[in-house]
Amino acid sequence: MQLTRSSEKGDGLTTALLSTGLAVLLVGFYLALNAPPDANQGWLVRILYLHVPMAWLCYLAIFGTLAYSVAYLVRRNPHYDRVAAVSAEIGLLFSALTVLTGALWGRPTWGVYWTWEPRLTTFAILIAVYVGYFIVRSAIEDPELRANASAAIGILGSINVPISYMSVKWWRSLHQTQTIDLTTGKVNMEPSMLLALMVNLLAFTLLYFAFMRLRGQIARYEAQRQEAAHG
Numbered sequence: 001m002q003l004t005r006s007s008e009k010g011d012g013l014t015t016a017l018l019s020t021g022l023a024v025l026l027v028g029f030y031l032a033l034n035a036p037p038d039a040n041q042g043w044l045v046r047i048l049y050l051h052v053p054m055a056w057l058c059y060l061a062i063f064g065t066l067a068y069s070v071a072y073l074v075r076r077n078p079h080y081d082r083v084a085a086v087s088a089e090i091g092l093l094f095s096a097l098t099v100l101t102g103a104l105w106g107r108p109t110w111g112v113y114w115t116w117e118p119r120l121t122t123f124a125i126l127i128a129v130y131v132g133y134f135i136v137r138s139a140i141e142d143p144e145l146r147a148n149a150s151a152a153i154g155i156l157g158s159i160n161v162p163i164s165y166m167s168v169k170w171w172r173s174l175h176q177t178q179t180i181d182l183t184t185g186k187v188n189m190e191p192s193m194l195l196a197l198m199v200n201l202l203a204f205t206l207l208y209f210a211f212m213r214l215r216g217q218i219a220r221y222e223a224q225r226q227e228a229a230h231g
Contacts, residue, residue, distance in 0.1 A: 014213040021206030031196035051101040053204040054094050061091030069154035081147040082219045092130045118167035119175035129157040
């Protein structure tokens, strides 16, 4: 009975996060559509209000994988391995969406959908690492060995996040510098544009936690079913 109540409570929190995230996202879209055009890119800048939050969610998810991978190695609790994998799934999905929106932005800006400049190259490596993460998970049958190998990849793969973020500063790049520079606190945006971006960043953050809970519940049920089948 306690398990049922806990599940219902968990479902309620997931629903609240998901509905709040979607509501905030609608507000963000409204603000983005009413924000002024960029002096150089015109209305094309509207892609930024999706592209940057998607990239943020990708990085956030990868750091989530890092945190839960470390937690697994310390506590040896299979729950942490499952949550790390869930966060990696979300990170991989939104890394693909980041590349897609970036390509749609890059074609009219650079004249090509893709070029092997530093930001795109480091991001491609990031995607390749987490594709490898799931290849390893599917290839190893032993649960403990799979969790250990996955944790190692999740931890090492996260090192590429700061490299990708700083690539536009460290190397000559076609990619524009950060709109919000976390290293200096400098903001290169008009206030109404910044508000639209920040609202969308908040929306995607809420959606990340909603997706984590939703997919985590599914992963837990799958693990319970497998344990029951082998038991």
